[in-house]
Amino acid sequence: xxxxxxxxxxxxxxxxxxxxxxxxxxxxxxxxxxxxxxxxxxxxxxxxxxxxxxxxxxxxxxxxxxxxxxxxxxxxxxxxxxxxxxxxxxxxxxxxxxxxxxxxxxxxxxxxxxxxxxxxxxxxxxxxxxxxxxxxxxxxxxxxxxxxxxxxxxxxxxxxxxxxxxxxxxxxxxxxxxxxxxxxxxxxxxxxxxxxxxxxxxxxxxxxxxxxxxxxxxxxxxxxxxxxxxxxxxxxxxxxxxxxxxxxxxxxxxxxxxxxxxxxxxxxxxxxxxxxxxxxxxxxxxxxx
Amino acid sequence: xxxxxxxxxxxxxxxxxxxxxxxxxxxxxxxxxxxxxxxxxxxxxxxxxxxxxxxxxxxxxxxxxxxxxxxxxxxxxxxxxxxxxxxxxxxxxxxxxxxxxxxxxxxxxxxxxxxxxxxxxxxxxxxxxxxxxxxxxxxxxxxxxxxxxxxxxxxxxxxxxxxxxxxxxxxxxxxxxxxxxxxxxxxxxxxxxxxxxxxxxxxxxxxxxxxxxxxxxxxxxxxxxxxxxxxxxxxxxxxxxxxxxxxxxxxxxxxxxxxxxxxxxxxxxxxxxxxxxxxxxxxxxxxxx
Numbered sequence: 337x338x339x340x341x342x343x344x345x346x347x348x349x350x351x352x353x354x355x356x357x358x359x360x361x362x363x364x365x366x367x368x369x370x371x372x373x374x375x376x377x378x379x380x381x382x383x384x385x386x387x388x389x390x391x392x393x394x395x396x397x398x399x400x401x402x403x404x405x406x407x408x409x410x411x412x413x414x415x416x417x418x419x420x421x422x423x424x425x426x427x428x429x430x431x432x433x434x435x436x437x438x439x440x441x442x443x444x445x446x447x448x449x450x451x452x453x454x455x456x457x458x459x460x461x462x463x464x465x466x467x468x469x470x471x472x473x474x475x476x477x478x479x480x481x482x483x484x485x486x487x488x489x490x491x492x493x494x495x496x497x498x499x500x501x502x503x504x505x506x507x508x509x510x511x512x513x514x515x516x517x518x519x520x521x522x523x524x525x526x527x528x529x530x531x532x533x534x535x536x537x538x539x540x541x542x543x544x545x546x547x548x549x550x551x552x553x554x555x556x557x558x559x560x561x562x563x564x565x566x567x568x569x570x571x572x573x574x575x576x577x578x579x580x581x582x583x584x585x586x587x588x589x590x591x592x593x594x595x596x597x598x599x600x601x602x603x604x605x606x607x608x609x610x611x612x613x614x615x616x617x618x619x620x621x622x623x624x625x
Numbered sequence: 626x627x628x629x630x631x632x633x634x635x636x637x638x639x640x641x642x643x644x645x646x647x648x649x650x651x652x653x654x655x656x657x658x659x660x661x662x663x664x665x666x667x668x669x670x671x672x673x674x675x676x677x678x679x680x681x682x683x684x685x686x687x688x689x690x691x692x693x694x695x696x697x698x699x700x701x702x703x704x705x706x707x708x709x710x711x712x713x714x715x716x717x718x719x720x721x722x723x724x725x726x727x728x729x730x731x732x733x734x735x736x737x738x739x740x741x742x743x744x745x746x747x748x749x750x751x752x753x754x755x756x757x758x759x760x761x762x763x764x765x766x767x768x769x770x771x772x773x774x775x776x777x778x779x780x781x782x783x784x785x786x787x788x789x790x791x792x793x794x795x796x797x798x799x800x801x802x803x804x805x806x807x808x809x810x811x812x813x814x815x816x817x818x819x820x821x822x823x824x825x826x827x828x829x830x831x832x833x834x835x836x837x838x839x840x841x842x843x844x845x846x847x848x849x850x851x852x853x854x855x856x857x858x859x860x861x862x863x864x865x866x867x868x869x870x871x872x873x874x875x876x877x878x879x880x881x882x883x884x885x886x887x888x889x890x891x892x893x894x895x896x897x898x899x900x901x902x903x904x905x906x907x908x909x910x911x912x913x914x
Contacts, residue, residue: 337646356871357626417868575908579706582645582873582904615871619864619913 348603356615364394370466386439389418396427458492459548468496488512489543491551498558542588565594637892645904653683659755675728678707685716747781748837757785777801778832780840787847831877854883
């Protein structure tokens with residue numbers, strides 16, 4: 337989708353890839369589908385992952401497509417809409433404490449006890465390759481982009497986008513957009529090593545993860561820069577997208593436009609692809625209220 | 626757009642024509658554009674209309690395209706987002722009391738004093754013909770619809786849709802969907818004469834008008850039925866469209882799905898076109914809050 341009004345406001349020519357219209361309303365359907373259908377017959381015992389939400393729903397959806405069961409480890413404080421989504425696709429929700437170590441322990445236990453296949457939300461080449469297909473489709477339709485931007489959380493989407501985009505056009509600039517309140521990706525990229533940090537202060541619940549080793553090595557090799565967005569501009573960008581484009585996007589999806597509004601990503605006179613990553617929002621708890 | 630989930634819930638095969646993505650975020654751009662560009666050179670003095678919002682913005686937009694000025698008479702209690710829209714397109718807002726007679730008097734005065742051309746929001750064949758192009762485009766893409774449904778307010782969209790749709794396919798059923806709290810159209814259709822009624826009790830601010838003579842005569846001739854929707858189901862349909870389809874529609878646009886949820890419009894096993902009329906919503910005042 338495009339918007340004359342957003343082009344006027346930003347000075348760029350913006351092309352939005354609307355993954356909020358994707359199955360499970362998030363790009364995560366791509367990676368999950370790729371991973372589940374690459375598994376051999378041992379996968380019949382089922383798959384397991386930990387996820388703050390969209391990857392969980394996506395894995396449940398993909399597993400149902402293949403006729404196997406997905407177990408989704410999820411923090412007890414995840415948005416209700418994301419829990420319901422997992423269950424509506426037939427996934428089994430397993431609750432844990434809202435820490436990364438608790439999630440990983442719960443996953444490991446399920447792998448051990450039930451013989452499940454772990455499908456990590458981002459640190460998995462099958463997932464990374466799948467996520468890259470959003471950029472692939474965007475570039476098939478709009479080949480001559482100067483820049484492509486995705487939000488940055490665990491790094492799976494950004495890594496997959498970078499590989500796909502630079503494979504199709506070596507001159508394209510690939511940028512990750514990250515909340516300033518969860519800037520571990522920015523600092524890792526600048527410092528050349530993954531920053532380990534347990535806290536994240538952002539409304540973007542999809543972008544609170546630390547980088548994975550596999551996604552980080554691809555990001556170091558193929559990504560040009562990471563641009564930060566403050567919470568105020570993320571919320572402004574989210575609301576602006578709703579009001580002007582008339583589409584629902586979740587807060588994480590607003591970080592690229594947020595980084596533009598923040599002045600950290602110059603798109604003037606550029607043709608810019610932006611991946612709108614998802615549209616799962618709790619309509620009773622909007623961030624501007 | 627289509628939605629597997631909404632098809633499952635309703636039992637029909639629903640095809641949504643997304644006029645929330647139209648210029649000025651409403652189908653009203655179609656009629657206004659047709660009317661303004663059909664005017665002769667006398668139109669250079671400008672155009673005037675009264676409108677609770679979307680037609681006003683549309684006329685301002687269309688007038689700007691032709692380089693003339695639009696004066697929009699609007700009740701002082703119209704949603705802020707609709708006033709701002711008119712002004713953002715260069716239209717001049719003239720406030721009046723929130724009654725139909727006050728609107729008409731203010732328009733008549735401007736026609737008299739400034740020599741403006743009146744472009745009525747719905748009771749004008751140029752407007753009716755323009756609005757019909759939404760159905761024309763939908764049927765060009767999906768020719769074999771069994772039913773086409775539009776919201777019913779002043780009747781311009783329903784009349785234009787009926788003429789266009791039955792011109793392309795004489796067997797298609799054309800249905801208007803109206804809030805039960807503003808059922809003057811339903812009663813007019815059943816009774817065979819326009820009901821004059823000054824009050825309307827509905828959140829659908831775009832559907833509070835009485836029918837026009839010109840639109841009513843076309844509706845009598847070409848429309849198969851009017852289906853009512855209660856407020857509760859209109860709000861449910863609006864929220865469902867946001868949550869499932871990830872698009873913003875205004876309450877008026879939700880009346881067709883509202884009538885289906887109400888049990889007043891049977892779409893089971895039918896291919897059904899639905900015109901989603903607009904997406905202008907005040908995000909600080911959502912009807913489920």
